[in-house]
Amino acid sequence: MFICVYSWLVVHVAGTQFTPSSLKAFVNSLFGIETEYGIAVEDADATHLVAESREVVKSYAGRYASPWNYRAEDPRNDVRGFHVEKLSQDPTDAQFDKPADRAQTPSEDRCDRVLPNGARLYNDHGHPEYSTPECTDLRSLVAHDKAGERIVLECAKRRAEVLGKSIEIFKNNTDFHGASYGTHESYLLRRGVAWDDVVHNLAPFLATRIIYAGAGKVGTEDKGAPPCPYQLSQRADFFSVLQSVDTLHNRPLVNTRDETHGDARRFRRLHVIAGDANMSEYATALRVGATNLVAALIESGWQTPVALRDPVRAIKHVSRDQTYKWMIETTDNDSISAVDVQRAYLRACRELELPGSEWVLNEWEETLDALADDPMNLHDRLDWVAKKSLLDDFAASEELDWTRDAATLQSLDLAYHNVDPEAGLYYGLVEAGAMTTLVDETEIEAALCDPPAQTRAALRGLLVRRYADKIKSVSWGGLAVEEHGERIVLPLPEAAADYPALCAQIEATESLRDVAAVLRKA
């Protein structure tokens, strides 16, 4: 799983006098995305996916470090102050477990690869998963998210060649039969913020951000729910409680996993599991950019004026509402539209006056205005609108009916998320010039190899590039290496003011003992 780290940075805000009083210790925004990819192997059913996912990951042909240090992780630790014995399992999914496919150790099961770009590639319960490195800016994040698609696709192609069968990779969150897999986000949050405040202030935002961040889905997988030809979110069907540490079953809107991967005394990782995998670069940037600002808002002590009667029910209603009015109940027996909930958060984020937040604030506002006016005008930037528009046109030209031909439309829905540029419908739209993109080819190619320069990922990537064969274990926070029979632990500094300078010093070293000395001084 991905994590955030922090670094203290003295920043000179452009246009202000550079005096001691104007010096502030800012903490960098840090965020990342981890995506579990769907995988379809020709003539293979779900029984074989865990083994095949491992083989796809092992087909990665570049330089990498492993194994992952699982002792540094504990997904059963609940932020509310307790530790659960066991995470809930999906009983339907358990039928696919075959003892013969079971690995002996977590390392054998996960097949972790830490890449020179600072990312982590591994098998997560039958899904090739790609965690971007820690990013401080949205542009890098979008580029690394796209780089992840290409890396997983390349692995699948290599495996397909060996197997002699086709393998398709999908960046989505559902199999239309009731199995969901996640696209999680991580944001840095101060430890001192009361958890109850996090939940109270985050839930209305998460329940409604799907109006611009949803990836769109044909049909519903919520047993007992009325039929729904098309809904905004892939994941909304799968949430059943407000908060919980679980992620595999009985999923919560707000995840309480307490796994900081950084200085847990000062920070926590806000682990957001209530999100869809976006193909659209714009939707990715707006989703993460807005949520990052809301994290800052919650840290500031702001209290939301919007209290929803039932946030879990609200996200399902917003997702399925065919009128696009998105009216949801508040605790005072009133109702409010999802657009107005988002506007309340937007207004408060504007009042924070955070330098450099203009792009997110302006795009957020214009998107909400457009959603209130006619959502379909956003077909060039929001996934759920682009997909709906595409399917509407196809249904009209082929005389398909949304109910009668739901299976065909679900197949097209799935094809939208195929990450192969030659086959995927999203990439067909990009090729036609019908989607707004934010990063160029050069940036994505750079992200395939290079980590973000301003986070500890820069150090991780550099050490993988230089010392992959000497690395004995690796985690988000550091590495253990061995040289001349000596085991050396290399914790990655979270407080480095200048990561590029630190990398330059490491480049100039001649031994791992020298590297350790540089890192100790950082």
Add this chain to the structure above:
Amino acid sequence: MNTFHADETMRRPLPADPIQKPGGDDSGPSEPKVKRPDTRQLLDRMKRVDPEQAKRYRQRSGQ
């Protein structure tokens, strides 16, 4: 306590591509200024999609 700042988020601003504001005058709503995608170019690709692929598509439950 220092305030959490998100300035690093947009240190390298993303290119703005402003959405057209809802237009119109007294004569009624104006035509949307956003060009719709030419889905004819995609039609062949869509027709090549196996209409049964979603029925076969089964995944392990993930996180």
